[in-house]
Amino acid sequence: MNMLFKALNDPTRRQMLDLLRAGDLTAGEIADQFAMTKPSISHHLDLLRQAGLVDSVKEGQFIRYTLNTTVLDEMLSWLMSFKGSAVHNSSPPVDPPQP
């Protein structure tokens, strides 16, 4: 899960994923949305690809990036397990009612 958390630990990359929700985009179309050079964009896309969050397909001169959310499953279940397995160590907030 390390690569996954690393990939998501950047606002630019998270925004890229948000953009891709509406549909596939080429590297250039993605770059147009950010105030950043194309090599930087390329590097971010590479990290997302390494994490498995996007797939890339060359189409002629362009490279089309597609969102791939399957890798999120592991992270999602890890996070959700926290919402279920909470342990209550603190004292109860009130005394139980006396009969």
Next chain:
Amino acid sequence: MNMLFKALNDPTRRQMLDLLRAGDLTAGEIADQFAMTKPSISHHLDLLRQAGLVDSVKEGQFIRYTLNTTVLDEMLSWLMSFKGSAVHNSSPPVDPPQP
């Protein structure tokens, strides 16, 4: 969400959260589980606290750390929205059956 992703982007800190699922622990008890100096542990716990993932309460000489999963909600819903809003741009994998 930046602090939250940052806090989770470290195996040691994620392991700390896993430890706290079984119940509250003091800083020293947490430190015992890692091959790392106490100042380093203290720093990690500070980041978790800044992210809101743990609460700390001083009890005499000790400091007791408690898991707090409420901040996970925002992240969880962001992640889950990906599993719902996927768009299918690619061609269908097979041709539809011919009658």
Next chain:
DNA sequence: TAGATAATTAGACAAATGTCTAAATAACAG
């Protein structure tokens, strides 16, 4: 009060990260 224990703060340092410019690769259009 003196000494021991729990934990943090302060500061140093190497490694990782995000960004840039310059150059390389690959595909298209004339």
Next chain:
DNA sequence: CTGTTATTTAGACATTTGTCTAATTATCTA
């Protein structure tokens, strides 16, 4: 073929991050 467009690769550089040692603060106890 030549030039233009899309994208990546390579390398440099400043910032952030994780770790350590040394010192500090706070609490307990004899």
